[in-house]
Amino acid sequence: MRTRVAVTVVMVWALTTGSLSLVSQGPAFAAKATPVNVTLQEFKIRPKPRSVKAGATKFVVKNVGAVDHEMVVVRSDGQPLPLAADGSVDEDAIPASATVGEVEDVAPGKSKKFTMKGLEPGTYALFCNVVDQSGSTTLAHYAQGMHTNFTVRDASRAAAKRTINGRVTYPGNALDGHKIIIAINRQGDAGPPAYSATLTKTGAYTISNIADGTYTVLAFVDLGDDMGAPQANEPVGTYDPDANGVADLVVLEGGVGVKSIDVSLEDR
Numbered sequence: 001m002r003t004r005v006a007v008t009v010v011m012v013w014a015l016t017t018g019s020l021s022l023v024s025q026g027p028a029f030a031a032k033a034t035p036v037n038v039t040l041q042e043f044k045i046r047p048k049p050r051s052v053k054a055g056a057t058k059f060v061v062k063n064v065g066a067v068d069h070e071m072v073v074v075r076s077d078g079q080p081l082p083l084a085a086d087g088s089v090d091e092d093a094i095p096a097s098a099t100v101g102e103v104e105d106v107a108p109g110k111s112k113k114f115t116m117k118g119l120e121p122g123t124y125a126l127f128c129n130v131v132d133q134s135g136s137t138t139l140a141h142y143a144q145g146m147h148t149n150f151t152v153r154d155a156s157r158a159a160a161k162r163t164i165n166g167r168v169t170y171p172g173n174a175l176d177g178h179k180i181i182i183a184i185n186r187q188g189d190a191g192p193p194a195y196s197a198t199l200t201k202t203g204a205y206t207i208s209n210i211a212d213g214t215y216t217v218l219a220f221v222d223l224g225d226d227m228g229a230p231q232a233n234e235p236v237g238t239y240d241p242d243a244n245g246v247a248d249l250v251v252l253e254g255g256v257g258v259k260s261i262d263v264s265l266e267d268r
């Protein structure tokens, strides 16, 4: 049966974007706690690195300053922390669920460490909440700028991020050494494909580094070996799971990839 393919393509393509791998990568497993070295001083707090993958995290906190400091870890998700009148963080106003942990009373030249078993993805505030009292003067280290953000990334999502993958099938026999071109077009864009890749045989494909957006996916056998748009005689198909002859839309949001974007090619 012949299916009409309702996808607009142009004659000249530049097949330069996108990258192709035939083997998709599995999730990354973190067997050991990721070390984060944090230095404290007047009045700075510096984690290295500033971002880790989710999972066990070991904070090694060193005071390189001249007075006592501490480090408190709170999940903030980028929101401002509640402050007390003296300019320190009002820790009593922070929900227990957001309080991750702390090391107190780190003396000058000393280090303390603690390990978080399952640090979840999100944005965290690292800060020193020491308040020095001297007569009638109070000095909140937080108010002096002794705070910073720390990011925990979703490891599994990072692995699957920004990819479109699926399979190309073709029951015909015109392949005969020609390439299969997979083209990802932005919805409503009649220009060259936003992303493309080639396969030397039918099977699995993965195209990486796709920006968020709404796309259609087309594949065809490049019988003319011109790496150009599909010609009238070239076997073609779209991602069309409801098989109504119109390419279905593929949506990427929040950097999350999509799977099973399968395309079946037909002779015509």
Ligand SMILES: [Cu+2]
Binding pocket: 068, 069, 070, 128, 129, 130, 141, 146
């Ligand atoms: Cu401090």
